[in-house]
Amino acid sequence: MNIVAVTSCPTGIAHTYMAAEALEQAARDAGHALSVETQGAAGAEPLDPAVIAAADAVIFAADVEVRDRERFAGKPTVTAPVKRAIQDAAGLVAEAVRAAEERSDTAPAPSGETAPLDTAPAPATKVTEGAGLGARLRQWLMTGVSYMIPFVAAGGILIALAFMLGGAEVAAKVNGGTFQGRTYEEITDLSALVEQAGYAGVLFKIGAIAFSMLVPILSGFIAYAMADRPGIAPGVVGGLLADAIGAGFLGGLVTGLAAGALVMAISRVKVPRALAGIMPVVVIPLVSCLVIGALVIIVIGQPIASAQQAMTDWLDGLKGANALLLGALLGLMMAFDMGGPVNKVAYTFGLAGLAAGNLTVMAAVMAAGMTPPIALALATVLRPKLFTPAERKAGEAAWLLGASFITEGAIPFAAADPLRVIPSLMAGSAVTGALSMQFAATSRAPHGGIWVIGLIGKPGLYVVALLAGIAVSAACVIAAKHVGRAVPAAASGAAAAEAPAPSERAATVA
Template identity: 60%
Template sequence: MTEMITADLVDLELDLSAETKEAAARSLAERMVALGRVSDLDGFLADVAAREAQMPTGLDGGIGIPHCRSAHVTEPTLAFGRSTRGIDFGAPDGPADLIFLIAAPAGADDAHLTILSSLARQLMDAEFTGALRSAPTAQEAAALIRGEASPGAERDEDGSGDAPDAEEPDAEEPGAEEPGAEEPGAEEPGAEEPGAEELGAPAPPFRIVAVTSCPTGIAHTYMAAESLENAAREAGVELTVETQGSAGFTRLDPAVIAAADAVIFAHDVPVRDKPRFAGKPTVDVGVKAGINRPAELIAEVREKAARGETTAPTGTAPVDNAGDADDGYGTKLRKWLMSGVSYMVPFVAAGGLLIALGFAIGGWKIDKAPSVAEHFIWTDHTSWAALLFQIGGLAFAFLVPVLAGYIAYGMADRPGLVPGFVGGSVAVTIDAGFLGGLAAGLLAGAVVMGIQRVRIPAVLRGIMPVVVIPLISSAVVGFLMFLVVGKPIASLQSALTDWLEGLTGANAIILGVILGLMMCFDLGGPLNKVAYAFAVGGLTHPTDGSLKVMAAAMAAGMVPPLAMALATTVRGRLFTKTERENGKAAWFLGASFITEGAIPFAAADPLRVIPASMAGGAVTGALSMAFGCTLRAPHGGVFVVPLIGQPLLYLVAVAAGVGVSTGVVVLLKGARKTAPSGEGAGDDAGAESKGGAPLGEAPDGKRESVTA
């Protein structure tokens, strides 16, 4: 903290210039301006006020810590003021007499933010704050904050420290230690205490993992962490904290989370990768609760653990599932691609269905309608159809940029967004399509990750995230996409489009089989998403071939849930009661093209359900391509049948696949049933689950004979 605070940034008589928190911030900020640390006083104070409006920055113990990140800050700076009367910063216990104004540049680098976090932790130390209250000069106060002076130094110099008390046990009092040393049986009771040997090693301590975060990630994040750690030590609890601050964060070791008995969230922004902590007793509060009442939070979460309360898994943004550091490249690549596809899907659904509605209302020539901004008749249904179509077209135009942007986001976090979107837009411009978006996203993420590994001069670190990284990465990715990799990919995309357009006969059927197998293999997983994204990518420049691909993909994706629903209806005794209930919902899910409706069945019996689903999906994909069915909507299931070319034959293809999957799954499940007739598989559910394997199989998967 050597360069962040000097004596010129300390005011030990803040009362003389300020009575309100606004005046205090202005007085301290003026010192920053005088030293050239802040370029625009009013602009900086506006940012401080905006941060204060989010949440008061007063803390229990007489501390006010206004802070913000601002474009008007030239370098990370800390100013300190002391007020004898106290200034109200909104703390529950009253005014603050110690005021710290923290100013961080909009792109503050990790090293400086780490130093600021150390100050936040020191503020939880009563000895440190006490020394600041008694510091006689600005120089000594600045030295204390920089860590160049010990909080207890003054007391030791004037002889008021604890040294004399520390010597008292060694006083030469005759016989002071004789009773314990000479008494013959002095040690025997402890050594022979009943049960001492039987107890063995002491029980492990109660373990807690915690996450702290605040809107700016500069102060409260780290103060809450320190406060919780101090309270945990006093309570004899083992606590590990993950601080999700502005300097980034390091995920807790999965082994530490797995071993934890409970979880504390003290946060004012969403916890990243929250599902990691699912299934454990949890206390979820604001960050200031972590600072002000940590002992209560620890006691509360221990009570929840004693009662056996747990939390259910929650959803999270795909990018937050970054995985473990030792994941292989293939695993990371899959997660990066899934990040882009998952963010793209809502644009697909919204834009695609709006386009489909436009066609349904206005007919197949609605794409030739003039812009509704120039020509719109309120009473004409064609104008409304054109409006829906054109809105959907605009949403659809984001598909490739969003795909590329969020692949880069999955790789490099926020810095990857700008070059990712730029690269995706270039892919659209040069007609590189879906494949170009994939390449642009991977290039953008790789370029940003490379830039972040370069050692940067300290003078540039503050502008790296907001200027340097976006500028350099966008230029590099744009260059590569326009002049190096973009053209070959565009040629490949064009060749692929021509190939799809020319597909007839056996070639079309083979493609339909492949699409069907992919859509039904993991029922909404990565392979399913790849096939679906391939089909949707063709809709950005629709041709007869790409429309056939879209039709085959959706038809195949409807098969697994519909087949499981039919199987539970016609042969319910082969399924458990829970599966039969899931089968009722699967009717609607399958009809709506939600392939995930079959997941409960596949999770319970993957070796039978997945092959059956793939068989039916392959049949449906092949028939859809053979019949020449087309589809302009990327989603909707049976609800967009009017938008399907050859709709009756399309339904025949779906029905055929459902029939095949139903027959196969019934056959496979029936073959395992060797119990006497009259006993349904639903009745055998308990026997099936008891050994952790289906009835008729040993837990290790080997067949064993089952007799009455």
Template identity: 60%
Template sequence: MSDMITVDLVDLDLSADTKEAAARALAERMAALGRVTDLDGFLADVAAREAQMPTGLDGGIGIPHCRSEHVTEPTLAFGRSADGIDFGAADGPADLIFLIAAPAGADDAHLTILSALARQLMNAEFTSALRSVTDAQAAAALIRGEEPPAAAPATSAATAAPAATAGTGSTEGTGSTDGTDGTTPPEETPKETPGETPGGSSDGDRRPFRIVAVTSCPTGIAHTYMAAEALENAGREAGVEVTVETQGSAGFTRLDPALIEAADGVIFAHDVPVRDKGRFAGKPTVDTGVKAAVNRPGELIAEVREKAARGETTSASPAATPVERAGEPDEGYGTKLRKWLMSGVSYMVPFVAAGGLLIALGFAIGGYEINKAPSVMDHFVWTQADSWGALLFQIGGVAFGFLVPVLAGYIAYGMADRPGLVPGFVGGAIALSINAGFLGGLAAGLISGAVVMAIQRVRIPAALRGIMPVVVIPLISSAVVGFLMFVVIGKPIASAQKAMTDWLGGLSGANAILLGALLGLMMCFDLGGPVNKVAYTFATAGIAVADPSDSAMKIMAAAMAAGMVPPLAMALATTVRGKLFNAAERENGKAAWVLGASFISEGAIPFAAADPLRVIPASMAGGALTGALSMAFGATLRAPHGGVFVVPLIGNPLLYLVAIAAGVCVTTAGVIALKSLRGPVPGAGQQGPGTAADTPAGTGTAKQPVAA
């Protein structure tokens, strides 16, 4: 710990009044020591972590932290505020601020030391001593564990924790009372009170209630270990044995299977998926966020004991699905439905891209009659361009043939995991065969997932469980889904698909221009998020056939053109008015040229995340204009991706580029005008630590928020 915090990294009179200002003040101390190479880039990473979950804790503590490529070595800075700073804690402002900076590739030993600090923050004597310390040198020594808190003897367990943890490198809970970590032998554990232990023997051989817990947070540095310490402390107070598996950045050591087997209850306190969650099946379980364990560990322990007393277990529940493993606790069905659909779309898009580009190349090489060419199995001449065009076209057609089955299969997979794949693919193939198309694939996927989930809820004798995922579930679910698709809902969906296709084919004039503007607005609203994906999926669904209509190709062209506008406009804005952007944004602007030209809308996310009220409206205005102009010019596109690299495959390519340029100019002008009202970014024209002058290309990129 001695090299992680020094007197230069302590500010006992922190004058900041916001969490952003506090993080900047402490980060500047790190930058002055050369431990942060790009101040703005690092602060962008801190802000991205803060956006995931507030870092304020009850008891007046703020712990902004992140892993960042702009950090050279694990570093800790401490600030004490007289007035308090709001970090989002329920009980009010924080007066003790710890900024934790870990390199992107930090080693386990340093991260373990940081975890020891996180545990210390749950010690009231430690935080009280920090509030009363009078000079920076003493504060740094206290945090390093070189001197005990004023209110506690030097041999207290609280002050020994950092040294013990650093020496062993263990990521297990230091307060465990199972006797496995050497802190408290089993015979010293508190005896239970009557009625504590379910299933306790009647001969008086009683033992304490035993809980195993798992804690984890997005960064795996602070909350993970603070939650573990809080649970262990609360367990000691309640006379309960609590053993914690901390799934942090420094890796984790799995709990002994014997401990899990002997446990009376389980607590999951996590904000990222619990690894190997199936180990804990069959136990009374409380599943919550990591901050709940930090702020109210006693309530969680009481809750799991109540569940044990009522005999509630997780044995009847199927394992978490891919969507549930990637989501947050207690998500609503609307959120899950969106994720199920996006799961299918995300697996389908690569088939769309590969198949669409191959078909477009086939047309470019062999001409627009290439779709009538015979099979290359029967006729292929190595020296003829038409044969190569036919080959590419037919390979692309095969790839397109997987679109609907893959969409349906992976929607079902998102709902019910691997058992959903078979009925999902079967239902998708049926939708294709009855001309139900994209809509049929959506319906087949949702039905398949629902059928499998229903089957999984049926209690099955133990002797039959082994054949359920291999024989029974695929057999029954495929039969049910096939019956529904062929006999019940297939024809209505096919009719709806035909009606939508006819409507798209009949679009012309003002209606087509309005649709282009709407697609442009959606493509630029969240830059790769759910709304953007809906517009893109709508566009690709129209060309996901071997012979798409002219209207469908116009829609695809409008969607791609609009999606290219935001990153290109941000790149242009940072070039013509760099003083309105900080160093990290100017570096992002360089990369945005390539990302925008490649139709990667996410290239504008760092700008939108930093200044959404200016960037997003301006992007939507430019995107709407581009989409409308593309439709008005009659530009067509057979390829679902590629940006400027597929311009030769675009109908009316020059006017298409004019539409993109017009949108880029509108967005650039809008961003510059809106940002000019705010004025130049302070220090944007200076050259110093963290500016573009001393930052290697690409290292200033801010972390992008995770799209849902």
């Protein structure tokens, strides 16, 4: 069989490429040819149209929209979350083969010819056809988050660097205001920025502009996931207005969904052929921007702004047991699926807190996300006989992945032995998150791991929280492996040589 696949995850970093590697290995093992297009953070190199035309089946392993999926129209298709491609690549390949065989049985192409591609237009929505409302909603929201994260990461780290280089007064110097009894005027002439605020002021301004795009990009690409390109304009406009009115992150979620739903509804209206050409470039943007804008300003903006302020006040007021519980919960979520949807919900909550000016939640989330890979790397060093050769190799890479806040570095271990590994990781991450919140450590950076330790408030206590969680997870993993471990140590080498585990395939990418 000739199979093509597309892999894509919300951040486009680890899951995307691990899934591609696992699918390629599984197809080779089964005697099939498979070509993968990775739609990751580094961009995508599209599959050759000739390869697509010759394909017997298609695999979409994606948690966000598959870009340009109309290229694959008419082909037998198997759709699954990207995590399943890592854990059960062989099963996905087998499903694709069955789908191709069923298609050939019911509608065989003429001898010597390739079945023509379906020329029907692609569906308006950018998510999996036939998925339930919950699955579609998750994919819509994750699409918005995936496009938002680069703006947040770049902007947040630049702002944090500006504070580190220019001190806390750099914000007042650039935006105007009073700091320690001294009053500054807002710098409106950007050509005078270096002279009046120094290079730290330049970093702050660039970072602030990038970070200010958080809400409109989130809103715009939620609408894009729902209604394709016509949804971007009303989504972005709605997000900008939501941000201006104080509705913030919650407003971006609501306006994105509302804009996408509105554009989908307008697109279904039958219009005369003479008007069809101007609908996507004039009528839909005009009507949708007007309706969404009026809705935000007149109806929903203020209530959402009040809810956003209430959430901000709640975060700012967290003390004692409440802070511990929130930190522990976020830690559990970060380790539960290691870069999957639950992990992304916790990370997004941290971003919402960061955008609202609460820096403790982001610190707890980042520390809890660093814990699993480092704990597993430590466990492979302390008790190497409990792990297969492939897992020990993955452990070598997990040190750097964990230090860089790439939780996906733990996936090779969790895929091979989920019942023992995942609960152990959740325990350690819960400890790290709870201690980080209790210590009131802060992070101005939304990403970067240990490499942005200079941007962490109370760095000593932050490291203590991280080390405590690592120790708990490593101890739990070692203890769990001792109790009826899945692969006996004496046989692990032979077993790995005869039948490569999912962790071995994933470790290649890690």
